[in-house]
Amino acid sequence: xxxxxxxxxxxxxxxxxxxxxxxxxxxxxxxxxxxxxxxxxxxxxxxxxxxxxxxxxxxxxxxxxxxxxxxxxxxxxxxxxxxxxxxxxxxxxxxxxxxxxxxxxxxxxxxxxxxxxxxxxxxxxxxxxxxxxxxxxxxxxxxxxxxxxxxxxxxxxxxxxxxxxxxxxxxxxxxxxxxxxxxxxxxxxxxxxxxxxxxxxxxxxxxxxxxxxxxx
Amino acid sequence: xxxxxxxxxxxxxxxxxxxxxxxxxxxxxxxxxxxxxxxxxxxxxxxxxxxxxxxxxxxxxxxxxxxxxxxxxxxxxxxxxxxxxxxxxxxxxxxxxxxxxxxxxxxxxxxxxxxxxxxxxxxxxxxxxxxxxxxxxxxxxxxxxxxxxxxxxxxxxxxxxxxxxxxxxxxxxxxxxxxxxxxxxxxxxxxxxxxxxxxxxxxxxxxxxxxxxxxxxxxxxxxxxxxxxxxxxxxxxxxxxxxxxxxxxxxxxxxxxxxxxxxxxxxxxxxxxxxxxxxxxxxxxxxxxxxxxxxxxxxxxxxxxxxxxxxxxxxxxxxxxxxxxxxxxxxxxxxxxxxxxxxxxxxxxxxxxxxxxxxxxxxxxxxxxxxxxxxxxxxxxxxxxxxxxxxxxxxxxxxxxxxxxxxxxxxxxxxx
Numbered sequence: 333x334x335x336x337x338x339x340x341x342x343x344x345x346x347x348x349x350x351x352x353x354x355x356x357x358x359x360x361x362x363x364x365x366x367x368x369x370x371x372x373x374x375x376x377x378x379x380x381x382x383x384x385x386x387x388x389x390x391x392x393x394x395x396x397x398x399x400x401x402x403x404x405x406x407x408x409x410x411x412x413x414x415x416x417x418x419x420x421x422x423x424x425x426x427x428x429x430x431x432x433x434x435x436x437x438x439x440x441x442x443x444x445x446x447x448x449x450x451x452x453x454x455x456x457x458x459x460x461x462x463x464x465x466x467x468x469x470x471x472x473x474x475x476x477x478x479x480x481x482x483x484x485x486x487x488x489x490x491x492x493x494x495x496x497x498x499x500x501x502x503x504x505x506x507x508x509x510x511x512x513x514x515x516x517x518x519x520x521x522x523x524x525x526x527x528x529x530x531x532x533x534x535x536x537x538x539x540x541x542x543x544x545x546x547x548x
Numbered sequence: 549x550x551x552x553x554x555x556x557x558x559x560x561x562x563x564x565x566x567x568x569x570x571x572x573x574x575x576x577x578x579x580x581x582x583x584x585x586x587x588x589x590x591x592x593x594x595x596x597x598x599x600x601x602x603x604x605x606x607x608x609x610x611x612x613x614x615x616x617x618x619x620x621x622x623x624x625x626x627x628x629x630x631x632x633x634x635x636x637x638x639x640x641x642x643x644x645x646x647x648x649x650x651x652x653x654x655x656x657x658x659x660x661x662x663x664x665x666x667x668x669x670x671x672x673x674x675x676x677x678x679x680x681x682x683x684x685x686x687x688x689x690x691x692x693x694x695x696x697x698x699x700x701x702x703x704x705x706x707x708x709x710x711x712x713x714x715x716x717x718x719x720x721x722x723x724x725x726x727x728x729x730x731x732x733x734x735x736x737x738x739x740x741x742x743x744x745x746x747x748x749x750x751x752x753x754x755x756x757x758x759x760x761x762x763x764x765x766x767x768x769x770x771x772x773x774x775x776x777x778x779x780x781x782x783x784x785x786x787x788x789x790x791x792x793x794x795x796x797x798x799x800x801x802x803x804x805x806x807x808x809x810x811x812x813x814x815x816x817x818x819x820x821x822x823x824x825x826x827x828x829x830x831x832x833x834x835x836x837x838x839x840x841x842x843x844x845x846x847x848x849x850x851x852x853x854x855x856x857x858x859x860x861x862x863x864x865x866x867x868x869x870x871x872x873x874x875x876x877x878x879x880x881x882x883x884x885x886x887x888x889x890x891x892x893x894x895x896x897x898x899x900x901x902x903x904x905x906x907x908x909x910x911x912x913x914x915x916x917x918x919x920x921x922x923x924x925x926x927x928x929x930x931x932x933x934x935x936x937x938x939x940x941x942x943x944x945x946x947x948x949x950x951x952x953x954x955x956x957x958x959x960x961x962x963x964x
Contacts, residue, residue, distance in 0.1 A: 470598060471597075474594055511616070514592055
């Protein structure tokens with residue numbers, strides 16, 4: 333929480349700036365201070381996400397910093413958070429992380445991004461990166477769930493997983509958005525002449541984990 | 549945005565951020581249209597996998613809002629086209645549109661787990677039809693798509709057998725039946741599909757008309773799971789063909805003697821290192837399952853009973869059965885259930901009019917002694933068959949003949 337304190341101090345300083353300085357200096361100082369505070373947030377998020385032993389311990393702080401983020405930097409922060417959590421191993425992931433409000437937040441953001449694509453038919457670089465890392469996170473979650481299912485029955489754990497999954501994903505609007513995206517994707521694919529199938533360059537063929545897809 | 553340059557090294561089985569070439573300097577510029585589509589496919593794919601989780605897939609909100617979309621996707625002409633393309637070409641081919649294939653597999657898995665719609669059957673029928681026409685090598689692996697489709701059919705059969713029969717999909721399983729059986733993980737789905745279809749008179753008739761009996765008979769030696777569907781499918785009619793009956797009897801003897809041998813080995817082996825209790829337990833379970841299957845599905849035909857008793861050229865099955873019983877009953881750790889099913893098996897054989905069986909029984913004085921000692925056994929399923937066998941041999945004078953029908957009645961009840 334001391335990190336947040338520093339951030340608000342910076343904001344306070346920048347507001348002081350507005351009152352004490354006039355003319356050209358005002359704008360200059362303000363922008364420097366604002367820039368410092370924004371960089372500060374990003375750095376903090378980055379540090380918490382990447383350099384600390386586990387981002388799981390700092391989820392509250394990360395969430396608070398995310399809420400304090402100015403709108404134009406939200407997507408970049410979201411990518412950063414998504415990336416850091418999705419880089420965890422299956423063993424590191426646990427119910428406390430999945431049950432954290434930050435997970436619901438990410439799920440809600442995925443809905444927003446999917447809707448953006450449905451409305452605009454395209455995504456900009458920030459949106460694209462954000463949805464990429466969110467997808468990584470979903471992928472990790474599904475692998476984790478399969479891993480849990482393979483374990484020896486643990487009914488209390490199972491019950492809490494079921495509850496958390498319901499809270500996270502049982503949302504009619506989200507499901508409708510997802511369905512619309514599926515329809516749109518298939519529609520797009522149908523429009524392509526079939527003979528001109530392109531290879532999917534992101535996947536390297538060896539890396540495809542067929543087993544995972546079959547198990548699911 | 550230098551943040552995105554510092555990609556964290558990931559575990560091998562994850563698609564790491566390195567896999568995607570991020571355009572780090574272009575946050576304001578529109579992302580490449582194709583990359584966006586790729587990432588959306590992946591995102592949708594992961595989400596459908598998440599919704600395939602047992603908690604969510606059975607929920608009515610998911611059923612109402614997502615399932616129609618998935619089914620619509622699978623019924624799209626794209627599905628059939630992609631599937632055919634996938635089957636025709638090698639998986640490593642550049643021409644395969646991996647992202648859509650991936651997604652279609654996920655949708656197929658989803659629909660296998662959800663409330664299934666029979667509306668997919670015409671498309672599947674078409675795909676199987678094309679698949680059959682593609683030439684195959686004898687060591688070729690069955691396409692993953694076919695594995696998924698058979699798994700799907702197996703689930704669908706539980707809901708609606710008649711739909712599968714109506715679409716005549718099982719025809720396509722026959723031309724490459726040997727290849728299908730060889731495919732790991734597929735044999736159980738295939739067996740289960742046949743068993744499910746056999747559960748109705750209509751289904752059994754359908755599979756028999758297609759000639760499944762012969763195909764299964766030729767695979768049952770290598771894939772013992774197929775004994776169960778074979779037992780369900782055979783009828784007296786099959787025995788008119790001498791070569792069929794000969795092969796069936798040969799295989800039945802082979803399987804039974806193998807079981808006897810594994811039982812004797814497991815029971816004689818007293819050293820703790822060589823056979824673990826769990827593998828020993830497995831031997832017992834396999835034996836019990838086989839004896840029950842043999843008695844209920846194969847020995848119900850008197851032709852088979854007589855053939856098994858009288859084909860004594862290579863192995864004398866009845867002698868082996870008696871010797872195995874006497875060998876394992878000395879083992880203190882043996883499961884009573886095993887003794888029970890083996891006595892029941894012997895009892896079934898004694899009903900045969902063949903003189904061979906009675907000769908064998910009478911020759912084994914050990915057996916008679918042991919059967920007599922069972923008369924005081926606490927388990928009725930061991931005591932009663934022993935009594936009956938003895939009384940059939942007229943060796944036991946303790947049971948007055950007027951009790952015999954009563955004993956018989958109990959036995960019938962206990963067996964079914």
